[in-house]
Amino acid sequence: MLRSRRNRTIYTALLLLSVIGFWLFENFYTPGTYSVGVSEADRATIPDIFLPSSTTGTVVDHQHFKLSYNEPFEQAEWVAYILKREHLTYDDRKRPYFIEDPKVPTKSADWRNYKGSGYDRGHLCPAGDRRFSEQAYNETFYTSNISPQDKDFNAGVWNRLEMQVRQWAKKHNELFVVTGGVLENGLEEIGQEDVDVPRFYYKIVARENSGNLKITAFLLEGKESTKALSEFVVSVDEIERRTGIDFFEKLPDDVEADLESKVNVDGWDY
Numbered sequence: 001m002l003r004s005r006r007n008r009t010i011y012t013a014l015l016l017l018s019v020i021g022f023w024l025f026e027n028f029y030t031p032g033t034y035s036v037g038v039s040e041a042d043r044a045t046i047p048d049i050f051l052p053s054s055t056t057g058t059v060v061d062h063q064h065f066k067l068s069y070n071e072p073f074e075q076a077e078w079v080a081y082i083l084k085r086e087h088l089t090y091d092d093r094k095r096p097y098f099i100e101d102p103k104v105p106t107k108s109a110d111w112r113n114y115k116g117s118g119y120d121r122g123h124l125c126p127a128g129d130r131r132f133s134e135q136a137y138n139e140t141f142y143t144s145n146i147s148p149q150d151k152d153f154n155a156g157v158w159n160r161l162e163m164q165v166r167q168w169a170k171k172h173n174e175l176f177v178v179t180g181g182v183l184e185n186g187l188e189e190i191g192q193e194d195v196d197v198p199r200f201y202y203k204i205v206a207r208e209n210s211g212n213l214k215i216t217a218f219l220l221e222g223k224e225s226t227k228a229l230s231e232f233v234v235s236v237d238e239i240e241r242r243t244g245i246d247f248f249e250k251l252p253d254d255v256e257a258d259l260e261s262k263v264n265v266d267g268w269d270y
Contacts, residue, residue: 033102034138044082044136050176050206052078053246060103060144064136065125067144069101073183074109074195075147078245079124080178083169091131101144108144113191122149124179126162147181148190148197152224158201161218164229164270165205172207179203181222182242198222202239204247209267213255215248216264230270236260
């Protein structure tokens with residue numbers, strides 16, 4: 001009888017310790033950085049002429065993408081990257097933890113802000129575009145690269161757009177992509193750090209075409225839609241008006257004005 005009571009006590013104590021350990025792991029554990037020292041030859045370089053302005057001055061340069069972090073909204077106002085045909089592999093990668101970005105001076109929002117919020121941790125630079133190396137894949141799981149997205153939107157029309165961009169990369173060999181949520185006043189907020197939930201998301205895609213730059217831009221409300229992707233095409237000027245960001249600011253003024261004022265669907269097959 002005494003032995004049975006002792007066994008129950010030990011079992012209860014072990015169960016309690018397991019529960020406490022799991023709670024501590026879920027709420028306090030954060031693995032180390034995914035950043036590693038690399039040579040310039042291993043870095044996916046983005047030509048300066050493509051890079052947007054930063055409204056915050058907090059530009060973070062990772063090995064395979066760049067971003068401008070907006071601390072009051074606890075997410076990037078833009079994430080920019082080059083997508084090449086050779087990047088589109090089907091390598092099987094183990095999904096890592098979401099962790100804070102060590103290169104953001106104020107630290108990016110903790111992933112736990114999303115727990116129980118009803119929103120997905122939506123990638124801006126898609127993990128599926130970075131399967132070509134473990135480093136490239138893992139970098140996309142910094143919380144600076146995610147934004148709260150409606151689950152059906154993330155898995156639906158937003159995913160359709162990401163797949164369309166991959167098809168263009170396969171056809172045209174190399175694209176420049178910049179994407180983010182429209183960060184504005186009055187947004188819903190989640191978590192202890194008040195991560196804002198964008199009502200709209202944008203994506204701008206550019207490519208060189210016989211020495212000329214071709215640009216197309218999308219603005220989508222953050223909810224599922226069965227509309228054709230071409231119905232979401234807008235001018236870059238429209239996205240600049242909504243975000244306050246100057247895209248392609250280093251282009252000659254006349255070229256920039258011409259390219260950004262148009263709603264471009266020609267030359268972008270769907």
